[in-house]
Amino acid sequence: MAMNNSDNNEAIADINVVPLVDIILVVLIIFMVTAPMFMKPTINVNLPKAASGDQTAPSKLNIALTADGRINLNGSFVTEEDVRAKATDEVGKNADVQAIISADKDVPHGKVVGLLDIVKGAGVKKFAISIDKK
Template identity: 45%
Template sequence: MAGAAQDNDDEITGINVTPLVDITLVLLIIFMVTANFIVRETVEVDLPRAAHGGETVQGLVNVVMDKDQKLYFDGAEVSEAELLKRIDEALAKDKDTRAIISADQSINYGRVMRLIDLVKGQGIAKFALNIQKDAAPAPAPASP
């Protein structure tokens, strides 16, 4: 009977993926629920379009001028004097503060340049102009 004893234990030949799928679905549900709570404070601005603009990383400060020429600093409406004060506070915290400047495309060029001048005048050397990227560049005008 030495050879008659057989081992009837079933060997596990595959990996059970059911727990992995369960955990993945739970994580997906958690992600979907929390994504609804992540809302960025924004001001409605019709940005100018450009074909070759790159994506920008949100800077430390966001300066916005809407179509009514109201100023916003990081989502909060401010006066011009308050804007200068808040920029000074941001620079006091970090000398390398950068600014993302957004202006509605209906605002005239002079007002946008004044806003840029205000930001640069307070000591922010690095800034970017926020645009809405076009899918394709506009055709160049024909030369006569």
């Protein structure tokens, strides 16, 4: 087979996408392996279910009551006094701060009311109670 010399002057019009696909797959695998390291640790709270819940805005006061009665404030376990101090501090920064309270469905009602009393006593006027949608 003879080669034609006029073919050498033509531009290369084909793009080889195999190396691009290989690199994208490697990057995808790296993200899949490292993603669990960057996820926030969570507390297992079994929220009560309700059909009439609305979305709430993110808050600086995220309070969770676990089934064993411990209080978690923004990701760390604290005492009631720590909740009161943090709520007072946030009210000083922003008078319209909202507290979001998540309580396990097995927590006695009195504990939730006590926590609401602490938050409202610190000056928080708005609060929301987290639920799971039915």
